[in-house]
Amino acid sequence: MSQTITARGLSASSSERATMYQAWSTLATDTWPRVRFFNGTNAAGRRTREVSSxxxxxxxxxxxxxxxxxxxxxxxxxxxxxxxxxxxxxxxxxxxxxxxxxxxxxxxxxxxxxxxxxxxxxxxxxxxxxxxxNKVRRYEFVLADAKARGATRIVTLGGIASTQVMATARFGQHLGIPVTAVLFDQPVTRFAREAILTDVDAGATLIHGGGYLRSAWRFYKARKTQGAYVINPGAAxxxxxxxxxxxxxxxxxxxxxxxxxxxxxxxxxxxxxxxxxxxxxxxxxxxxxxxxxxxxxxxxxxxxxxxxxxxxxxxxxxxxxxxxxxxxxxxxxxxxxxxxxxxxxxxxxxxxxxxxxxxxxxxxxxxxxxxxxxxxxxxxxxxxxxxxxxxxxxxxxxxQTLSDVRPVIPEGTRERVPRDLQWVFEGSVPA
The missing domain is CATH 3.40.50.1100 (Rossmann fold)
Structure with a gap:
């Protein structure tokens, strides 16, 4: 492509990316006990595979x-x-x-x-x-758990254009639970700009993480906030x-x-x-x-x-x-x-x-x-x-996994974007 794409912090080596992924993976909030599965068989002793309904x-x-x-x-x-x-x-x-x-x-x-x-x-x-x-069905269980645990803040991590961060911010606002989101850099598009404005309009506290490793570190620190309920990248x-x-x-x-x-x-x-x-x-x-x-x-x-x-x-x-x-x-x-x-x-x-x-x-x-x-x-x-x-x-x-809802952003929202994320709105974008 001939267009210039604005991006920061995306030059991590493969080993750094592996470290980043391992760091995120260790932050899971759920545990998975070992259980034994039993094979289902039919009357003929064959494993049951297909059913009509x-x-x-x-x-x-x-x-x-x-x-x-x-x-x-x-x-x-x-x-x-x-x-x-x-x-x-x-x-x-x-x-x-x-x-x-x-x-x-x-x-x-x-x-x-x-x-x-x-x-x-x-x-x-x-x-x-x-x-x-696709985050709504997931949040029916995740945010229910957050409320059951008495969470006073939700902490999450995603890219600057993350739909998961937008969903967290919007539903956090809907439920009256403050949201903190650490954002890592990705190529800037019109949608990325809209995403940040949506996050800000929904009242989310945004922390610019920058590159992958620094974002993982800032997420690690943010999740230690008292009363925080952690939602990992992608609500995974x-x-x-x-x-x-x-x-x-x-x-x-x-x-x-x-x-x-x-x-x-x-x-x-x-x-x-x-x-x-x-x-x-x-x-x-x-x-x-x-x-x-x-x-x-x-x-x-x-x-x-x-x-x-x-x-x-x-x-x-x-x-x-x-x-x-x-x-x-x-x-x-x-x-x-x-x-x-x-x-x-x-x-x-x-x-x-x-x-x-x-x-x-x-x-x-x-x-x-x-x-x-x-x-x-x-x-x-x-x-x-x-x-x-x-x-x-x-x-x-x-x-379909993208939201049809595109919130109307009030005038003056860009001025409320944190200073270290204002660069997202500079220059032209290819899409």
Missing amino acids: FSSMTRRCSVPAPPMATVASATRARPLLFDALPSLAETVPFLPLAEVPTAVERCAALSPYLGRDDVWMKRDDLISPVYGG SPRANLGYVDAMLELAAQVERGEMPRPDVIVLPTGSSGTLAALALGAAWLGWDTEIVGVRITLRIATNALTIGLIRERTARWIAARAPEFGRALGSRRGRYRLFHGAIGEGYGYPTRESIEAMEWYRALTGKPGEVTYSAKALVGLRAVARDPAYAKKTILLW
Whole structure:
């Protein structure tokens, strides 16, 4: 690309990045006890793999089938997951934030871009009027835990354009819990500027971390604040992942109602990979053979088959430790997933020619501007899957993860941005 992209602190060596990732990984707030899984077998002694519906899966596994979700979206008192696993409801707090079920629709506007007209999408971009996207389902469990623990402040870490930081700031404001966010540098885009203004408007205290290692250190210090509840980058934890295990039950109910065919493939952008791992785990629990394709948008050292497998296994163990019936029903299944590496370009947050083009298609699809880090690169990966002859007859579902809510920023907000983040608003941006 010919454009000049403003970025700071992104020249860390591979060893420094490895150190950074290890440092973040040690800050997890959840523990994962070891439990033993039991293989499920049928009367013929074969391992049970496929079922015709969610209801039949739960009957076979002696887990009560949750009631089908109503078609009208509204916040619900409890998730489907608690109906399927009653013992989980006894120990895991829950805070209704999402208006569900989110719709499943055809991606008709993308037909020229994808080269086919039979691709679907799940509208988690519309999941909440406070802030949408894939953090809302996760925060129904994470912020419930924060409130249950009496947290007086939430501390988190993300890039200057982090949707997770924006979601934390918006829901923290909504719940009356102050938020402190340490921000590391990434390429500056229009969306990055909007993100910082959104964080400031929501009342978040922003700490400029700069490069990866200094950001990790400042996050480590900030999390020692008295009364702080720590949310790691991407809200990555087994507790948070409950949101998308539950989301697969919601999708199964929609399939059973005939709202869409069972997807053979689900495509979404992936960074911290909790959503991807949880969807794969949920599909395995349902007995579906659905492949989850994560479009990688960050460093390979952080997003790879090994890290995703660890997240998936830790989540399975975390749930089974609190609801043993889950482990018995799951057996040895862990779900299918793979990564698409062809959209990332130079790295996290860097615009590419393909992602800039995809932003316009995102607008055509949703009526809202996209951004180059997550949503646009997800469309690049979606197109690659849709045009792959191996998927020609497959039912493909795009899982929307970017918020449709774009808060109106009051005048004067930029003047409230911390001095050491004012550089983000200097000069031109490529996208």
